[in-house]
Amino acid sequence: MAYRRTAAVQARLDGQREAVVRAAVSLLAERGYAGCSMAAVAERAGIATGSMYQHFDGKADLAVTLFRTVCGREIGAVTEAAERAADPLDGVAAVVATFAARAMKSPRLAFALLAEPADQVVEAERLVFRRAFRDLIAGRIDRAVASGQVPPQDAELTAAAIVGAVGEALVGPLTDGQPPETVLPALVTFTLRALGGH
Numbered sequence: 307m308a309y310r311r312t313a314a315v316q317a318r319l320d321g322q323r324e325a326v327v328r329a330a331v332s333l334l335a336e337r338g339y340a341g342c343s344m345a346a347v348a349e350r351a352g353i354a355t356g357s358m359y360q361h362f363d364g365k366a367d368l369a370v371t372l373f374r375t376v377c378g379r380e381i382g383a384v385t386e387a388a389e390r391a392a393d394p395l396d397g398v399a400a401v402v403a404t405f406a407a408r409a410m411k412s413p414r415l416a417f418a419l420l421a422e423p424a425d426q427v428v429e430a431e432r433l434v435f436r437r438a439f440r441d442l443i444a445g446r447i448d449r450a451v452a453s454g455q456v457p458p459q460d461a462e463l464t465a466a467a468i469v470g471a472v473g474e475a476l477v478g479p480l481t482d483g484q485p486p487e488t489v490l491p492a493l494v495t496f497t498l499r500a501l502g503g504h
Contacts, residue, residue: 322363326351330372335415338426339369366425373428376419377435383408385442395501396448397457401443402472402497403490407474410486417480420473436473438467447501457502468497 329351333342348355354437355402362368387404391397409416418424419435443465450456472493479489 309328309455311360319360321471322353322357326353326361327360327371327375330368331376331415334372334376334418335412338414338418338422339428340422342369344368366427368430369425369428371385371437373419373431376415377431377438380405380419381435381438381442384439385479388442388446393455394446394453395498397446398450398468398497398501399494401439401446402468405439406472406476406490406493407486409480410484410489413480413483416476417493420480436466436469450501450503459502464501468500470498471500 319398326347329349330342333346333350337346342360342365344358345355347368357367358492362371384401384404386398387400391400409420440462444461447456447459447461447464451458451461473491475496476489478484
């Protein structure tokens with residue numbers, strides 16, 4: 307007969323996994339992927355390194371979970387900002403401004419999400435992350451075109467170009483400590499001009 311975990315054991319393991327992910331996020335924000343070894347995360351979470359393997363197959367599995375966790379929060383934040391916007395064009399600006407502002411508040415974490423060399427599995431997750439941002443922006447571009455706010459265009463292509471440009475433009479400020487007030491207005495202006503808006 308196969309062993310079945312009791313509800314209490316499963317609850318304990320779930321709680322431990324949440325603690326591990328929280329510890330990994332804090333390490334990622336401090337040290338990047340290079341500082342998120344299984345041993346370092348285990349130490350931060352207050353568990354034995356061997357216990358990490360109850361939750362993750364290895365560092366790559368941990369890194370993917372970590373990336374998805376943090377990116378899920380970012381997607382949620384920019385989606386909420388876009389939904390509060392008065393119109394589609396303002397929604398695009400809100401996505402860019404919100405993402406950039408959050409990145410500038412936690413530069414080490416944002417650099418890890420955007421540009422830090424990482425395992426191939428993390429690179430694959432970056433593509434998923436970029437596509438989610440692209441799709442969020444593209445939907446608003448389509449609406450802005452339909453309402454006559456911007457000229458007709460391939461919304462998906464424009465959105466992908468904006469996501470790529472904003473990510474690239476942030477790498478320098480994230481690493482050299484530029485103040486957000488010098489970066490955010492320029493990024494929003496660039497985005498609106500790229501769309502053909504004002």
